Structure formats: C-alpha cells, structure tokens
Amino acid sequence: MARKHFETAVLLLDCPDQPGLVARVSGLLFELGANILHADQHQDHELGLFFMRVEWTAASVPASSSQTDAADFSRLVAAFRAVFTPLATSLNMRWQLRLTGQRPRVALFCSQYLHCAADLMDRVRSGELPCQVALILSNHRNVEPLAAFHGIPFHHIPVAPETRAQAESTQLRLLTEHQVELLVLARYMQILSPAFVAAYPSAIINVHHSFLPAFIGARPYHAAHQRGVKLIGATSHYVTTALDDGPIIEQDVARISHRDQVEDLVARGRDLERVVLARAVAWHLDHRILSFSNKTVVFD
Amino acid sequence: MARKHFETAVLLLDCPDQPGLVARVSGLLFELGANILHADQHQDHELGLFFMRVEWTAASVPASSSQTDAADFSRLVAAFRAVFTPLATSLNMRWQLRLTGQRPRVALFCSQYLHCAADLMDRVRSGELPCQVALILSNHRNVEPLAAFHGIPFHHIPVAPETRAQAESTQLRLLTEHQVELLVLARYMQILSPAFVAAYPSAIINVHHSFLPAFIGARPYHAAHQRGVKLIGATSHYVTTALDDGPIIEQDVARISHRDQVEDLVARGRDLERVVLARAVAWHLDHRILSFSNKTVVFD
Amino acid sequence: MARKHFETAVLLLDCPDQPGLVARVSGLLFELGANILHADQHQDHELGLFFMRVEWTAASVPASSSQTDAADFSRLVAAFRAVFTPLATSLNMRWQLRLTGQRPRVALFCSQYLHCAADLMDRVRSGELPCQVALILSNHRNVEPLAAFHGIPFHHIPVAPETRAQAESTQLRLLTEHQVELLVLARYMQILSPAFVAAYPSAIINVHHSFLPAFIGARPYHAAHQRGVKLIGATSHYVTTALDDGPIIEQDVARISHRDQVEDLVARGRDLERVVLARAVAWHLDHRILSFSNKTVVFD
Amino acid sequence: MARKHFETAVLLLDCPDQPGLVARVSGLLFELGANILHADQHQDHELGLFFMRVEWTAASVPASSSQTDAADFSRLVAAFRAVFTPLATSLNMRWQLRLTGQRPRVALFCSQYLHCAADLMDRVRSGELPCQVALILSNHRNVEPLAAFHGIPFHHIPVAPETRAQAESTQLRLLTEHQVELLVLARYMQILSPAFVAAYPSAIINVHHSFLPAFIGARPYHAAHQRGVKLIGATSHYVTTALDDGPIIEQDVARISHRDQVEDLVARGRDLERVVLARAVAWHLDHRILSFSNKTVVFD
Numbered sequence A, B, C, D: 001m002a003r004k005h006f007e008t009a010v011l012l013l014d015c016p017d018q019p020g021l022v023a024r025v026s027g028l029l030f031e032l033g034a035n036i037l038h039a040d041q042h043q044d045h046e047l048g049l050f051f052m053r054v055e056w057t058a059a060s061v062p063a064s065s066s067q068t069d070a071a072d073f074s075r076l077v078a079a080f081r082a083v084f085t086p087l088a089t090s091l092n093m094r095w096q097l098r099l100t101g102q103r104p105r106v107a108l109f110c111s112q113y114l115h116c117a118a119d120l121m122d123r124v125r126s127g128e129l130p131c132q133v134a135l136i137l138s139n140h141r142n143v144e145p146l147a148a149f150h151g152i153p154f155h156h157i158p159v160a161p162e163t164r165a166q167a168e169s170t171q172l173r174l175l176t177e178h179q180v181e182l183l184v185l186a187r188y189m190q191i192l193s194p195a196f197v198a199a200y201p202s203a204i205i206n207v208h209h210s211f212l213p214a215f216i217g218a219r220p221y222h223a224a225h226q227r228g229v230k231l232i233g234a235t236s237h238y239v240t241t242a243l244d245d246g247p248i249i250e251q252d253v254a255r256i257s258h259r260d261q262v263e264d265l266v267a268r269g270r271d272l273e274r275v276v277l278a279r280a281v282a283w284h285l286d287h288r289i290l291s292f293s294n295k296t297v298v299f300d
Helices: A021-032 A069-089 A113-124 A143-152 A161-177 A192-197 A220-227 A261-287 B021-032 B066-090 B115-125 B144-148 B161-177 B194-199 B220-226 B262-285 C021-032 C068-088 C115-125 C144-150 C160-176 C194-199 C220-227 C263-285 D021-032 D066-092 D115-125 D144-150 D163-177 D194-199 D220-227 D262-285
Strands: A009-016 A036-045 A047-059 A094-099 A105-110 A133-139 A152-154 A182-185 A204-210 A231-238 A247-256 A289-292 A295-300 B009-015 B036-043 B051-056 B094-099 B105-110 B134-136 B154-156 B182-185 B204-208 B231-238 B246-256 B288-294 B293-299 C008-018 C035-043 C049-058 C094-099 C105-108 C132-138 C154-156 C180-187 C202-210 C231-240 C248-255 C288-292 C295-298 D009-016 D034-044 D049-060 D094-099 D105-110 D134-136 D153-158 D181-185 D204-208 D233-237 D248-255 D289-292 D295-298
Touching: A009 A021, A009 A069, A009 A289, A021 A036, A021 A047, A021 A069, A021 C021, A021 C248, A036 C035, A047 A069, A069 A094, A069 C180, A069 D289, A113 A133, A113 A143, A113 A261, A113 D115, A133 A161, A133 B051, A133 D009, A143 A152, A143 C202, A152 D134, A161 A192, A182 A261, A231 A261, A231 B246, A247 B231, A247 C231, A261 D262, A289 D295, B009 B066, B009 B288, B021 B036, B021 B051, B021 D021, B036 D034, B051 B066, B051 B288, B051 D194, B051 D248, B066 B094, B105 B115, B115 B144, B115 B262, B144 B154, B144 C144, B161 B194, B182 B262, B204 B262, B220 B262, B231 B262, B231 C160, B246 B293, B262 C263, C008 C021, C008 C068, C008 C154, C008 C288, C021 C035, C021 C049, C021 C068, C021 D181, C049 C068, C049 C288, C068 C094, C105 C115, C105 D295, C115 C132, C115 C263, C132 C160, C144 C154, C154 C263, C160 C194, C180 C263, C202 C263, C220 C263, C231 C263, C231 D248, C248 C263, C248 C295, C248 D233, D009 D021, D009 D066, D009 D289, D021 D034, D021 D049, D021 D066, D049 D066, D049 D289, D066 D094, D105 D115, D115 D134, D115 D144, D134 D163, D144 D153, D163 D194, D204 D262, D220 D262, D233 D262, D248 D262, D248 D295
Parallel strands: A105 A133, A105 A182, A133 A152, A182 A204, B105 B134, B105 B182, B134 B154, B182 B204, C105 C132, C105 C180, C132 C154, C180 C202, D105 D134, D105 D181, D134 D153, D181 D204
Antiparallel strands: A009 A047, A009 A094, A036 A047, A204 A231, A231 A247, A289 A295, B009 B051, B009 B094, B036 B051, B204 B231, B231 B246, B288 B293, C008 C049, C008 C094, C035 C049, C202 C231, C231 C248, C288 C295, D009 D049, D009 D094, D034 D049, D204 D233, D233 D248, D289 D295
16 A cells, blocks of 8 residues: 555446456556556445456556656556546446546635644645645634644635525635645534535545444534443544435544543544544545445445 | 452442542451452542442451461451441442352353353353353253253243243243342343343343444344444443443444445454453453443443 | 355465456456456565455356356366466466365364364354364363364374374374364464474464564463553464464454453453454455465455 | 543552551541542552552532632642651652642654654644643754744754764753653654663653564564564653663554555554554653553553
C-alpha cells in the first residue's frame, strides 16, 4: 500500500458478475503494455455483483521516471480509455479511472469541536493525506485561526432552522467555485438536506461518535453511559439522506469501565473519531472504496 | 488478581455514599486482625452510591498455611460477621461475604451450538474456573456425550411454546435439588419467563451474539451483515426480564471486511462468544461484579 | 470466505514477477471454462516476487451440484493440470492445486497443558476446521481421555535428552503411517531436531506464548512480567530450525495491568494462544498461506 | 475519571507493605474532614510494597464552590501536610501531594517529525491535557510556525556528537528558567546523556516506535518489516539511562499485513505513537503513575 514515486492509475469498477471478468480486464491492460501493481477483486454472490480495483502504470516504469515516461504514461492512459470505454459499456460497468498524481480538492465542514479538523489538517500538512483542503466551512468562528495557520480559506456560515436553506445554497456555491470533489464532515453538527446530499453522492464522509447502528442520533456518549456498555465506538460513513445510516466505511472501539463518566467517554471518543475519520478519508483518496446496497467494499 | 494458595474472604458491598466509608471498613478489618490483600472502591456521583470490594485474610497468613491457620481464619470470619452486620445495617448496605475456598455450584444451559459450553467445561476441567458444574440442561441431546466425558449430570428438557411452563418447572426443581447458585446460558436459545428470571436475580449470565445494544433479538449476525458493519461483537450480561437488556458484564469485538459472509461472521463470532462469556463467569466466580441501575461495576 | 457447498479448487503459486501474470492465469482458467470465485495477488517489489491465490470451480456451478457436476469438475481439474504444468514451468513457478473437498490429515502434538489441543479438537468436532485429526502425540499421558472422547488414536512418547533421537524416529514413523500432512504443536514443549523439521517444510505450525520477537525462548510470561509490559501476546508460526524464529502466521495481544501477576498472564495468555493457533491452522487448511524469505503472505 | 469542577488533591504514595495502611490513611483523611473521591491501592506481594492513590477534597464540596470553599480547602491541605508528614516518615513512605488546580509546566522536545508534537499541542489547546507547554526545543527548525501559532516559546538547539554536551547544558538552563516539571520527548531523535536524565527522574516521557522490548534502537519499523510481524506497536515510557529500557507506561498495537511496506508501517505507526504518548502524558498529569523496579503502576 506504500505510495509510489511515479505516476500510477487506479481503475475502480463494479458490474454484474460473469465468468472471465478478471481475464478481460487484466488481458486488456497487458496488451496495452500496462503493468499491474496491485489488483483486488470481490464478488457479492448474493447480489451477483463483481467489484475490482486495479492499480497500474506503464510497463517500463519504475526503471526510470523521466519526462519521457510521463508522456508515455499519458498516452497509455488515453489508449486505455479508448479501448476500455466500449468494453465497460458492453459489460454494464460503473467505472472510474483516477491518476494518483492528482490531488483531489476537499472541503472541511466543522462546528465547535475541532479535534477532527485539526487532526486532518495536520495530516494534510505532513503529506500523509494526498489532497488539497480547498476551504473550511463552519457554523462557528473558532476554527478561523487554525485555518489561517494552514493558509486555507475559511467561511463562517451560521445555520439556524429558518436559514438552513440559504446557508446550504451559500455552501453549494462555494463548493462549486472551489471545485470541491469531497466533503468531510469533521464533527459538523448540522443536518444536511436531502437535496444537498444528493449533490454529492458517495462524496460526503461523516464521523458519528458511536458504534453504529447503536446510539443513532444526538448525544450518543450519554446514551452509551446510560446503557452501561463496556466499549465505546466511532463510525465513519458516507452520508445519505437517512440519518446516521449511510454506508459504513470504518469503525473502531475503545474499552471503558464503570469508572468512566460521560466526560471520559467524550475524551476517549475523540481519539476514536480522529482515526476513524482519517482512515476513511485516506481510503477514499486512495480510491479504495466502492459503495453498493448501503455497504462499502474497502479494498486493502 | 492471581489466585491465592491460602483461604481468603471477599466482601462485596454497596450503599448510599457518605464520607468515611473506606475508613470504617478498613479500620474494622484492621482491628480484627485481618490483612487486606486487595481493596477497590467506586462511587457513582450521579446516584450517590458507594461500591466496595475487599479481599482479606488472617494477618498471620501467608507465613504458613497449617490447619491452625484454617481454624484462625474461620474464627476471624465469624468475628467479622458479628461486628460487621450491625454496622452494615446502620449504613443501609447490601453486602455479601464469600470465602474463596468455596466453589459455587453452576448449571449450564445450552441448545444445539456447543462451542461455549465445551469451552466452559474445559476451563472448569483445567482449574481455570473455580466452580463445580452441577448439571447441564439442554433442549437438544447433542451435548450428552460431552457431559458424560466430564462426568456431569445431563437432563434433556425439550421446550415448545405449549410446554414452556412445565419445562421451566422441571428446570427449577432440578436447580433446587442440585443447590445451584449460578446459571450460565451458553448459547441457550430459549427465552426464560419473568418468573424464572426473578428466581435468580443477578445470577443468570447470558451471552448475546452482538455488540449490544446493536442487533437485539434473533439473528444478529444476519442483521450485522445486512447493515455492513466493520466490526462484530458479543456481549455477556445478567438476564433480566427485558430481552437482551440486562446489565452488561463484558463485550468484545472482532474486525470483519466486505469479504465476510454471514457464515464467516458466525465463525468469527464463536471466538468472541467463548471469551466474553468465560470472562463474565470468571468475574462472577471471583465476586468482582456488582449490579445497579441496569449496569455493572466490575472490579479488577 | 464462507465455505462453499460445492467443490472448488485453490491454486496457490509464487514466481518471479513480470507483467501479464494475472492475465495469463485468469485467461487460462476462462478458456477452460472455470469460474473464478475469488482471486488475490501480491507483489513483493523489493524481491521482485509475485504471489497469487485463485479459488475456482466449474462455470456451471453452483446452478446445481449433481453427480454430473462432480464428474465435470474432475475433468476440469485434470485439464487444468495438463495445460498449467508447462506454463508454470516456463514461468519458474512454485505451485500447488488443492481441492477443498479433501480434508488434510493432521497430527496434534501436545504436552501437559491441553487448552490448545482441547480447543482444536472441539473445532474439528463442530466442523469449523476442515481436517481429520489422524493422531495425537504427547510426552505426557493426560491428553489420553480427551483423545479417547474424540476417537483419535493417541501415542504416548516420552522425550528425554538421551532418548530424543529415538522418540523422533518413532514420531516420524507414525506420521508416515498415518499419512499426516500437517503437524500442529499445541503447546508441545519439546524442541524438534533440524532433521525432523526438514521433513515437514512449511507444514509444522507452532504457537509461542509471547509477541515475537519479544521474549523468545522459555518462560515468556515470566519475562513479560519482569519487563513490565502493558500488553501480552501470542504468536503462531511455521517451525524452522531457528528457535521461535520461523515465518509468523498470526499474532494477537491482550491488555494487562500492574495488578496482573505471572499466573494472571498465563491465564489471559491461554485465550490468545487458543485463537492465534486456531486461526493459523484454519488459514493453512484453507490454503491461504505462502511462505517466503522467513515471512508469510496470508491471503484473506 | 472525569475532571472535577472544584479543587481536589491527589495523594500518591508507596512504602513497605504492612497491615493497616488503608485504614490509617483513610482514617486520617476522615478525621480531618476530607472526602475521598477515589481511592485505589496496589500491593506487590513479591517485593512487599504498597502503593496508593487517593483523590480527596473538602467534605463540604461539591455542595457549592465559593471563595469560602477555596479557603477551606487550602486550610485542609495545610492541615493534612502537618499531620501526614510524621506518619509518612514513620512508615517509610515516598509520597507527593498534588493539587489538581495546578497546571504543571511542560517542555516539548521534538525533531523533524511533528505528528506527536502537533497532536499534543492541539490537546493542550482544547483543554484535554491540563498543563502549560512552557517551551519547545528542537534540533530542527520546522516546528517553529506551529510553536508560533500556539504562542509557545521555541528554541532551536542543533545537536551534533561534538556539541552534545553544550547543547544539553543550554537545554538544562532553559528548563530551569522556565520552571519545567515534565519533559516530553515527542519523537525527539537525540539520545540524552545519563547526567541529563538524572536531573529529571521519572519526569521525562518518551515514545518509542515499537512494541518494546521488541525492536529496541534505531529503525524499528524496518526491523518489524524484516521480521514479518503481523502487528506493529508503540510504547511510551519514562526515560532512564538504559536505551529504550525505562519503565513502560503504555503500549498499543495495530494490525498490519503482508501488503504493508515500511512506509505503510511508518504511517500506521504515527497513529499509535500519537495516542500512546498522549495517554502517558495525561496519566502523568493526573498523578496516576508510580514507578518502581523499572515498572509502573498506573492507577485507573
């Protein structure tokens, strides 16, 4: 899973299952002179679906990585698109081809709790997350100094029940202006309208501070304390129109005891929220995730 | 937490909180010539409750452990009961004093899946669990050879909706005859009536094959697969009249992926069920658990 | 990973890496009329090695699974061997083809601690582990009743420094007689000679009661207690001639605290040992493991 | 474990074990009118040592928290010191009394990798860690903007073999000037001299990027990759003069697979390092840790 020092392409696809799919895709890449660096498949036998992720590059690479190679790689990508498009259509595939040299533009949404946003920005700063944070949107002002430190445009957009529609309209305009591809809700405490969610299918990642489906909704740490659970959790998921019910990307848990009060759960939970959200964002940026039937395939 | 090679007593108590409780209990033991081996307290500040577990022995021990010491210890226990009883009453305490040399009599309930029952019996055989399995009750016959191997009386008690009352009556009679103190439902798939449960308060331990409160009820692995969770869990708890809602004793989880089908979840879950149930039984036998307000305090 | 209800074949291979390997193998299977149920690849870029596991069946399956299908499958397997053998030779492959309907014959080695052996036998009994335990060998007698209960031949072979050579010679004869393919050292506390180990390359699985490479050798729980670690571990690995240094298959850990004495570590460790060894055996029986360079690839 | 909204005192002590210690300490507090909020004890039976942590406050609290209460509390603390000091001497105790309202002054040491330092500063900023970061010292300059953002004095102190003595002398002068009580080595990659370490006994916390005692020394992720382990770890510990061998405070692990290259281990390890170091600092600041015999007691 280590990052390559030369350009690669990731093909991510799903389609109705049938014999020969691996052979066709890998055969086509071989004929074009591509070298498969990593391939992974999955079949859902119940639903009869096939999923595949193939990371590939020009066969000459990584012998050298001169400008010539870059041009070769571009030609290879164009050639692949030309021959793969009709094949994909004939096999009823949904597919995307992403070049790992491109760094997607991301918007961070946050509210008053900044641990997730601060953590993500530090991971981008250090090069751990291959993306550009194009802008930060919050219904609170306290993230402003952090945004300034990282040199990221910040917009304060208060949200109240009667202004939600207008706030979302402003948000959508800014997202379009900044050509944002991925929205990360880093403990953003406002609910998004179905129309807003529909504008970014499988492109809004949220972190919920419980082990879903336990403790859906508000104040999950209070609910966990009330129930007397021995582990607390956090869940990152794609946002759909059903509250806290989108496809789960990652979950993790931490052990607690009878000594832990609600404040302790909140404190422990912050570490879960940070890592569970960061992993989801990293995997999305690595083009490892396919959604189907309200679940995710996460290729490793 | 290691088991002692000489006899000890465990005092387990809870009462309304007030200053000086630790001082009174520890002072009384000191005056009687007892030596505290381990003491642990907990306060629930919301409810104003105090919980304590003290393991103690005669102060002369462990210098030697001759018969004289055993007699000394018995006298000390009697003296403790005499002076502690009025104090406990005046402080409105619920309390119990257990001698670790006594091995509680346990009944195992199981149905067709025997992994938990087989695991528990092996732990008793090897001395890991300090109890006697007094009898095994099942609505299936397949546990019979295992019971015979371990030399444990087995009773086959089929249960059908129309015979449940009679089956429970037979079970209760057997439990009384065998002087059973603890019931362990080792994947016993029948629901117990409120009257049955009321006969053994905080003395029936069940294992549920999900991370409660997620996936209450039947077929939790199917529900987990359907929801697309990334971790599955198991929960051991005391049985109350509310289905899968008693005080949680222990929980654990295991990571799964999109590759895992329901059968895989079932297989992975077996390991969780085994350890989560075994830990709960071990802690109960070590007198580490206090229940209150549908939660547990588990002293470590 | 769920077990199929019809017969499948698993091809497991490794060879020097080169472009087109996935295309060739998957293409060949497609042409023969095989259906890939699951395929996984791995490349070690440092060493220039390619690893692959493909599980496949006849393309008509699982529509039905009549006797006709079984005959079809046998013909397909024979056809595959015929065409794949020269290809594999030309690509310098090491490979094996295993039919999942065949249950490998396993020998259990144990000494006085029986928790791992008892656990494995119960997993075989319940159908969780698809193998036959052909015989049990121990330098102690206490496993005998358990072996008898499971109907497994038991041989008591005492080992002392001066009789080791003769004991191993007896063991090897029994293993040959019983056509054993896999040896599982379930807390077998004797060291095997290099000659013995060489007779079963990548076919002897051991469990070591520490998180290797920490605490190699005898009494690892004592060493862990002495060092004051906060987690203890267990490791399953293939046995090589270097003590506790073979390719690691699986590891797991459990949290401990300052309260835990050596006996507590031993007790907690038993649960780690059981699952870590059981997983390794399960993966070996599923033909998921390839060894190279003193490491393992474990396909999931 | 939740933080209190009124002032409390933490008494942390250890001494040779003898009967009656809990009774004496708790009795003394009761007589003075103190209310025990939490008490925990531990006995090391091998070494005959007794350890105790008691958190207490004035008995009237938390009914109100006016200025009067603050004065009452100060008088109580003074009274406690007066009566406890001779008792402690007579029992051969090492002890400290810390007021939770005081925020210890901390120095962060770092080198080029800033994930731990950035994480700790964010936890201090958000109030999660009750301390003041008095200054940041690094042999690299890249932390400077982060220090400026948080308003923390930064000193760049390059270290080379021939200048180490002078660098340490500068560091020690700065630590004294800033009245630093705790040093946190947040991936500081320089070795400290024995004399430097001796100046801050049990007051220098380091994070080592392996599961100690495995992979002591430089490049532990390379060593872990080479050995083929299935879990990687991180360890926080007090620094002593023996390299990577001080008393372990906390450890944690993460699962890896054959797919993970050294760079992946480094990336996964960052999350372990962050939490393992942050927990150690939090527990130290909560006065939960006692060191003895190259181990720690960490009260929970």
